[in-house]
Amino acid sequence: MSIEVRGVDKRYGDFVALDDINVSLPTGQLTALLGPSGGGKSTLLRIIAGLETADSGTVEIEGVNATRLPPQKRNVGFVFQHYAVFKHMTVAKNVAFGLEIRKRPKAEVKAKVAELLELVHLSQFAHRLPAQLSGGQRQRLALARALAVEPTVLLLDEPFGALDAKVRKELRDWLRRLHDEVHVTTVFVTHDQEEAMEVADEIVVINDGRIEQIGTPDQLYDEPANDFVMGFLGEVTQLGSLRLRPHDIEVAVEPGVPGSSAGVVTRALRVGFEVRLTVDVEGQADPVLVVLSRTHARALDLELGSRVWLSPTTGATTVPVLAVPRPEVASA
Numbered sequence: 001m002s003i004e005v006r007g008v009d010k011r012y013g014d015f016v017a018l019d020d021i022n023v024s025l026p027t028g029q030l031t032a033l034l035g036p037s038g039g040g041k042s043t044l045l046r047i048i049a050g051l052e053t054a055d056s057g058t059v060e061i062e063g064v065n066a067t068r069l070p071p072q073k074r075n076v077g078f079v080f081q082h083y084a085v086f087k088h089m090t091v092a093k094n095v096a097f098g099l100e101i102r103k104r105p106k107a108e109v110k111a112k113v114a115e116l117l118e119l120v121h122l123s124q125f126a127h128r129l130p131a132q133l134s135g136g137q138r139q140r141l142a143l144a145r146a147l148a149v150e151p152t153v154l155l156l157d158e159p160f161g162a163l164d165a166k167v168r169k170e171l172r173d174w175l176r177r178l179h180d181e182v183h184v185t186t187v188f189v190t191h192d193q194e195e196a197m198e199v200a201d202e203i204v205v206i207n208d209g210r211i212e213q214i215g216t217p218d219q220l221y222d223e224p225a226n227d228f229v230m231g232f233l234g235e236v237t238q239l240g241s242l243r244l245r246p247h248d249i250e251v252a253v254e255p256g257v258p259g260s261s262a263g264v265v266t267r268a269l270r271v272g273f274e275v276r277l278t279v280d281v282e283g284q285a286d287p288v289l290v291v292l293s294r295t296h297a298r299a300l301d302l303e304l305g306s307r308v309w310l311s312p313t314t315g316a317t318t319v320p321v322l323a324v325p326r327p328e329v330a331s332a
């Protein structure tokens with residue numbers, strides 16, 4: 001394991017920011033810390049980096065107890081949402097900086113800088129100043145700088161948070177490819193579930209200072225440990241006493257399935273290849289959202305006012321409505 005966090009607690013005054021955090025991240029893995037704002041993601045990342053001290057618990061990095069080590073002794077690279085690069089230095093100089101202060105031979109620095117600029121696709125901008133780069137290019141520069149000193153662990157705090165949606169998506173794909181090339185153990189903080197699902201090997205869901213679940217994107221989506229994880233990682237609707245995904249609902253135009261709920265289609269919206277139905281179900285206050293393919297909807301001849309019977313599909317992921325248990329950590 002590259003990073004072992006055990007029993008970490010952190011309070012700010014009376015406020016519990018982290019409560020008994022335990023997580024093991026294997027070497028070479030790309031992990032997302034995902035959760036709503038204020039949940040404690042950045043605090044955990046900063047404790048791993050050594051920028052913040054835990055009240056109790058330990059942090060081990062590559063077998064070394066790092067709990068009391070200052071950040072510069074942990075061999076971690078760090079990139080924040082707002083890029084921290086030297087404005088008066090060229091792109092190449094920025095990347096070289098960490099190596100030069102470590103007094104590495106000139107030829108080595110030159111070769112390393114060329115290699116890193118190639119990796120982050122900034123070779124042609126080597127002699128520009130950061131102000132002459134776009135936001136996305138500056139974030140790639142910040143990553144190249146962090147990678148220059150060959151960190152054991154790369155920690156990214158919402159690295160693309162300040163960028164617009166399109167650039168963000170490009171950088172997200174790029175980060176995944178970069179990680180596949182260099183395999184440095186990477187932990188990144190995001191509150192964007194799509195970003196975490198697309199990029200990460202494993203996701204740690206953090207909410208209210210606690211870990212709700214740890215798992216691969218598929219595990220979290222298909223086997224959410226609780227209502228919170230289910231709702232945070234995808235669309236959820238309620239059918240009777242169950243919460244489930246809108247595409248996990250079977251629609252019939254005749255009663256037949258025992259226990260199915262009768263209702264009336266009050267809205268039908270075509271979105272690309274899907275049809276999204278709103279169904280008012282007898283005895284239930286909130287309408288049910290159902291998603292089905294256009295072909296399926298056409299075969300059922302559904303329209304506004306159609307009478308339907310709804311039931312969970314076989315194998316649907318469901319969570320009981322009333323039970324909102326304090327979850328056990330479900331490990332991958």
Ligand SMILES: Nc1ncnc2c1ncn2[C@@H]1O[C@H](COP(=O)(O)OP(=O)(O)OP(=O)(O)O)[C@@H](O)[C@H]1O
Pocket residue numbers: 012015017035036037038039040041042043044189191
């Ligand atoms: N230095 C501090 N003093 C007091 N409270 C703090 C401090 N740093 C963080 N907190 C509180 O701890 C909680 C967790 O903060 P943290 O930054 O870790 O959340 P987060 O999950 O990263 O959220 P976001 O996505 O908004 O950055 C928040 O409620 C925050 O207000």
